[in-house]
Amino acid sequence: xxSLDDLGKTEAALAAARRENLRRLRERSGDPFAQTRxxxxxxxxxxxxxxxxxESGQDAAxxxxxxxxxxxxxxxxxxxxxxxxxxxxxxLQLYVRKDEVGEHAFADWQDLDRGDLIGARGYMFRxxxxxxxxxxxxxxxxxxxxxxxxxxxxxxxxxEKRYRQRYVDLIVNPGVRETFLQRSRxxxxxxxxxxxxxxxxxxxxxxxxxxxGAAARPFLTHVNALDHEMQLRIATELNLKRLIVGGIExxxxxxxxxxxxxxxxxxxxxxxxxxxxxxxxxxxxMMDFNERLLAxxxxxxxxxxxxxxxxxxxxxxxxxxxxxxxxxxxQQYGGDAYSRERLLDxxGAAAxxxxxxxxxxxxxxxxxxxxxxxxxxxxxxxxxxxxDYPAIISPLAKRKRDDRxxxxxxxxxxxxxxxxxxxxxxxxxxxxxARFEAQAAQRAAGxxxxxxxxxxxxxxxxxxxxxxxxxxxxxxRLVMLLTNSASIRxxxxxxxxxxxxxxxxxxxxxxxP
RNA sequence: GCGCCUUUAGCUCAGUCGGUAGAGCAGCGGACUUUUAAUCCGUUGGUCCCGGGUUCGAUCCCCGGAGGGCGCACCA
Numbered sequence: 001x002x003s004l005d006d007l008g009k010t011e012a013a014l015a016a017a018r019r020e021n022l023r024r025l026r027e028r029s030g031d032p033f034a035q036t037r038x039x040x041x042x043x044x045x046x047x048x049x050x051x052x053x054x055e056s057g058q059d060a061a062x063x064x065x066x067x068x069x070x071x072x073x074x075x076x077x078x079x080x081x082x083x084x085x086x087x088x089x090x091x092l093q094l095y096v097r098k099d100e101v102g103e104h105a106f107a108d109w110q111d112l113d114r115g116d117l118i119g120a121r122g123y124m125f126r127x128x129x130x131x132x133x134x135x136x137x138x139x140x141x142x143x144x145x146x147x148x149x150x151x152x153x154x155x156x157x158x159x160e161k162r163y164r165q166r167y168v169d170l171i172v173n174p175g176v177r178e179t180f181l182q183r184s185r186x187x188x189x190x191x192x193x194x195x196x197x198x199x200x201x202x203x204x205x206x207x208x209x210x211x212x213g214a215a216a217r218p219f220l221t222h223v224n225a226l227d228h229e230m231q232l233r234i235a236t237e238l239n240l241k242r243l244i245v246g247g248i249e250x251x252x253x254x255x256x257x258x259x260x261x262x263x264x265x266x267x268x269x270x271x272x273x274x275x276x277x278x279x280x281x282x283x284x285x286m287m288d289f290n291e292r293l294l295a296x297x298x299x300x301x302x303x304x305x306x307x308x309x310x311x312x313x314x315x316x317x318x319x320x321x322x323x324x325x326x327x328x329x330x331q332q333y334g335g336d337a338y339s340r341e342r343l344l345d346x347x348g349a350a351a352x353x354x355x356x357x358x359x360x361x362x363x364x365x366x367x368x369x370x371x372x373x374x375x376x377x378x379x380x381x382x383x384x385x386x387x388d389y390p391a392i393i394s395p396l397a398k399r400k401r402d403d404r405x406x407x408x409x410x411x412x413x414x415x416x417x418x419x420x421x422x423x424x425x426x427x428x429x430x431x432x433x434a435r436f437e438a439q440a441a442q443r444a445a446g447x448x449x450x451x452x453x454x455x456x457x458x459x460x461x462x463x464x465x466x467x468x469x470x471x472x473x474x475x476x477r478l479v480m481l482l483t484n485s486a487s488i489r490x491x492x493x494x495x496x497x498x499x500x501x502x503x504x505x506x507x508x509x510x511x512x513p
Numbered sequence: 514g515c516g517c518c519u520u521u522a523g524c525u526c527a528g529u530c531g532g533u534a535g536a537g538c539a540g541c542g543g544a545c546u547u548u549u550a551a552u553c554c555g556u557u558g559g560u561c562c563c564g565g566g567u568u569c570g571a572u573c574c575c576c577g578g579a580g581g582g583c584g585c586a587c588c589a
Binding site: 128 | 514520526537538539540541544545546547548550551552559579581583587588589
């Protein structure tokens with residue numbers, strides 16, 4: 001299988017030149033790909049921090065260091081070379097002199113291409129131009145890069161290629177790497193914060209006979225051993241509440257959710273959700289928890305500040321966040337035409353929808369969602385808890401004791417997008433059964449997004465579930481917010497793409513000679 | 514699903530009122546022992562996304578298709 005034939009002529013020539021350099025390196029100094037270990041004892045970031053005191057022209061020749069990474073630039077000036085090495089922590093300039101390393105080693109340097117992985121030993125100095133630099137005495141080629149890298153100045157701009165070949169994106173676009181490191185820090189801190197309050201992290205199945213807990217079309221799959229059709233989960237809710245019934249009183253899962261629906265800047269078919277349930281908490285407890293969690297995450301992302309800049313806006317996460325009741329918000333931003341009385345009437349809501357020039361909705365609840373989206377949501381820039389949702393759009397939440405039209409639920413909005421959704425959980429098994437029966441009827445009427453009822457969940461509630469507050473937070477969207485990313489694909493390492501020709505899993509993808 | 518935009522060298526991008534195409538970077542050859550988008554001289558490199566149509570001639574115009582982006586719709 002020769003894939004050089006499948007490359008463009010220019011690309012093939014570039015790859016051939018690199019293979020020629022590899023051949024020479026093998027002959028002169030042994031096979032780079034035979035290397036197994038390199039005794040790294042310093043990173044780029046450590047050396048830059050440690051030797052910050054050096055003045056231009058000064059060196060620290062008594063202390064030798066081994067660094068390893070990818071060569072990203074090479075400036076050859078006859079008998080000396082400056083190069084840039086990128087490791088996991090940053091970039092470090094290297095300097096080599098022919099009269100010090102000798103003909104043989106200098107020839108190896110000349111056979112290095114941009115993108116090669118090397119280990120280098122040397123000492124730190126500050127160059128005439130003021131840059132901290134490793135003065136290299138020894139160099140080992142640890143792996144050869146056989147493919148040409150994108151433009152050193154513009155990087156890789158083609159979005160499609162960036163997603164399909166994220167490895168290249170990560171090599172040449174520094175901001176990308178930083179975003180994903182931030183994501184990792186955010187999730188790690190999320191776990192630390194939650195664990196510190198006595199929660200247990202669990203992993204529930206992603207393959208289910210009935211995917212419930214949300215309204216969404218599931219992915220279908222087949223289990224050969226059981227000869228069963230199964231579904232990928234669309235939420236972790238029902239299993240986590242089973243665990244609350246079982247006595248794991250504080251429980252959470254940060255897990256992958258799959259929904260077989262649209263793909264756009266805020267939706268990827270698989271995404272990550274935090275769901276957390278606390279027995280004996282009410283919504284006030286959850287709000288307090290939510291506020292402190294976000295403040296903490298912002299703290300980690302910004303290194304101590306309580307603000308995040310999103311384009312032109314600055315969002316402050318200093319608690320307490322603003323609070324406003326659902327219908328108060330509608331009246332405040334919409335005026336008297338958006339009164340509770342009118343909106344809680346199906347005809348009234350439909351009329352409001354028409355006044356806004358929006359298409360008719362299939363249901364009263366849907367109409368309320370659209371009106372809220374249009375009238376209130378664009379105004380919720382600073383973190384705001386919207387509370388006291390109408391029961392008709394909250395089928396899984398408990399009704400308020402003193403107002404049966406409303407439920408104990410809030411959603412948190414930041415930068416006009418929904419960040420969390422929380423409510424006190426319905427724990428009356430008869431009520432739950434009745435709601436499932438209603439859903440089954442909707443499903444029978446043709447709504448494919450309504451899941452089949454999970455009757456075992458009702459049985460679990462019949463054993464008794466304590467009063468419980470639950471919350472869901474879309475991790476990807478939260479990371480978008482905290483990293484100022486415009487698309488969910490910018491915070492998912494390998495976002496779903498259509499299968500496509502030569503760049504992925506087709507025969508010609510691996511480049512063998 | 515609908516609409517708009519987009520696809521030209523390995524990368525970033527020009528361009529052709531229809532006569533099969535250019536730059537910078539990268540690569541290759543040369544000069545250069547403190548450069549940093551190194552510099553200077555020379556130079557290679559193209560299925561202009563794919564298929565069809567119109568035309569003497571299509572990368573360009575028309576039709577169809579594919580990939581991608583954005584907006585709308587959908588999305589507890």
